[in-house]
Amino acid sequence: MSHSDAKNIMVYVETVSDTPLNGGLEILTKAHKLAAARGEEVIAVLIGSNLEHAANTAIMAGADKVILVTKDNYEMEVYEAILTRLAEKYKPSLILSAGTLVGKDILPLVAGNLTTGCAVDVMEITDKDGNFVFTCPVYGGTVLNDLVIKGTPAVAAVRSGAFEKELVVERTGEIIKEQVGVENTVRAKIVEVVNEMAETVNLEEAQVIVSGGRGMGNKENFRLVEELALACHGVVGATRPAIEAEWVPRSHQVGQSGKIVAPKLYIACGISGATQHVSGMIGSGYIVAVNKDEDAPIFDIADVGIVGDVVKVVPLLIEEIKKIQSL
Numbered sequence: 001m002s003h004s005d006a007k008n009i010m011v012y013v014e015t016v017s018d019t020p021l022n023g024g025l026e027i028l029t030k031a032h033k034l035a036a037a038r039g040e041e042v043i044a045v046l047i048g049s050n051l052e053h054a055a056n057t058a059i060m061a062g063a064d065k066v067i068l069v070t071k072d073n074y075e076m077e078v079y080e081a082i083l084t085r086l087a088e089k090y091k092p093s094l095i096l097s098a099g100t101l102v103g104k105d106i107l108p109l110v111a112g113n114l115t116t117g118c119a120v121d122v123m124e125i126t127d128k129d130g131n132f133v134f135t136c137p138v139y140g141g142t143v144l145n146d147l148v149i150k151g152t153p154a155v156a157a158v159r160s161g162a163f164e165k166e167l168v169v170e171r172t173g174e175i176i177k178e179q180v181g182v183e184n185t186v187r188a189k190i191v192e193v194v195n196e197m198a199e200t201v202n203l204e205e206a207q208v209i210v211s212g213g214r215g216m217g218n219k220e221n222f223r224l225v226e227e228l229a230l231a232c233h234g235v236v237g238a239t240r241p242a243i244e245a246e247w248v249p250r251s252h253q254v255g256q257s258g259k260i261v262a263p264k265l266y267i268a269c270g271i272s273g274a275t276q277h278v279s280g281m282i283g284s285g286y287i288v289a290v291n292k293d294e295d296a297p298i299f300d301i302a303d304v305g306i307v308g309d310v311v312k313v314v315p316l317l318i319e320e321i322k323k324i325q326s327l
């Protein structure tokens, strides 16, 4: 695509059961600010069914236009082809999506189809002299790298929680229904989707996460993490060793090779604070850590640190929270 043709920002907004995920809405708000400064528009793309309500939410979050494409189930190649066709038609200068598993699945493929580059794990986007600059962590989050994509459009998957969502009820926008024929592109078809109970976990959207690490000791003690999460109306997270010990399914892993999260409250129980874990939760609003080692690196990033044995401290936390809730 030539540079001169391209304008406007296209945002793929992922939905689950007709509801747009916060990651996409946060990006729409950021895209609205970037596009407004350039005198351009934000085009949201929603793929699924019964998405009219979600389209209105996308407009409130910052979309000027919302393109609705009806499809029943998620299929990577179909979604990738739809986004590619829409990019060819609408010629945006930037394509964004939340860096969820789906976003990270399809965006690099879209970038490949359009022979351009894709930034992942983006934490900030700035517009410098007409070029988008993407700030991304590298080396496990120890260094922040600013990068510019030379191809057009620039494509980027953004970290959940990187931007703040603002819903403005008075905003108006246009809803466009597009039919995109992509059936021939499908090489693999999903014939059945089996929903493991654990897969209902949506760590990226959670406001409260209680995570357990190797320091929980065993599967039975790990139930304390689940109990504390339940008491706080939160979601259970875990470090890789806790996953590898099979105390909890893989869908709960937080970190570099797991999920990137940004809850308001993150409680880390028996977690050392290794870079690969911390890079996935450093965007949390308030961090509480329980560890028996007062020199554990997790205390360097914690707002509140409790030095003690998780098996003694976590039951006390559960008891206190239940007491407060019963008042």
Ligand SMILES: Cc1cc2nc3c(=O)[nH]c(=O)nc-3n(C[C@H](O)[C@H](O)[C@H](O)COP(=O)(O)OP(=O)(O)OC[C@H]3O[C@@H](n4cnc5c(N)ncnc54)[C@H](O)[C@@H]3O)c2cc1C
Pocket (backbone or CB within 6 Å): 212, 213, 214, 215, 216, 217, 238, 239, 240, 241, 242, 253, 254, 255, 256, 257, 258, 259, 269, 270, 271, 272, 273, 274, 275, 276, 277, 280, 290, 291, 292, 293, 296, 308, 309, 310, 311
């Ligand atoms: C390429 C790569 C990718 C990775 N991706 C991830 C990832 O996505 N997520 C992830 O988590 N890890 C990841 N890791 C692993 C990471 O490097 C660490 O090994 C891991 O995060 C450590 O987990 P932990 O804190 O549970 O265990 P440990 O580092 O062993 O820490 C356990 C902590 O528990 C404390 N403790 C022990 N007993 C108690 C007790 N009774 N009460 C209180 N505290 C106690 C100890 O003091 C210690 O600080 C990755 C590694 C690599 C190489």
